[in-house]
Amino acid sequence: MILLHRLNGPPFALNADLIERAEATPDTILTLVDGTKYVVAESLDEVVARIQESRASVIALAEIIKFDQPEHPVILRLVSDENTES
Numbered sequence: 001m002i003l004l005h006r007l008n009g010p011p012f013a014l015n016a017d018l019i020e021r022a023e024a025t026p027d028t029i030l031t032l033v034d035g036t037k038y039v040v041a042e043s044l045d046e047v048v049a050r051i052q053e054s055r056a057s058v059i060a061l062a063e064i065i066k067f068d069q070p071e072h073p074v075i076l077r078l079v080s081d082e083n084t085e086s
Contacts, residue, residue: 001014002050003016003041004040005041007027008041016055019031019032019051022048023045028041028042028043030051
């Protein structure tokens with residue numbers, strides 16, 4: 001998700017994976033895959049930079065999680081409570 005500002009409006013978060021096209025005409029217009037259009041206050045270069053930062057942070061977090069895992073994963077067993085008195 002990236003944080004953007006509507007032209008003369010409040011900020012909103014947008015799933016960058018849904019952006020099909022971004023244009024500067026001179027306002028920045030984002031067209032989503034479903035045809036929805038948003039006019040945003042950010043420049044085209046700023047939108048692209050935010051998308052790049054967002055994707056880079058996802059990849060970086062995935063790498064951190066990957067290296068935080070133990071080398072030999074712990075196998076959990078389901079223990080039945082048949083012997084437990086009620």
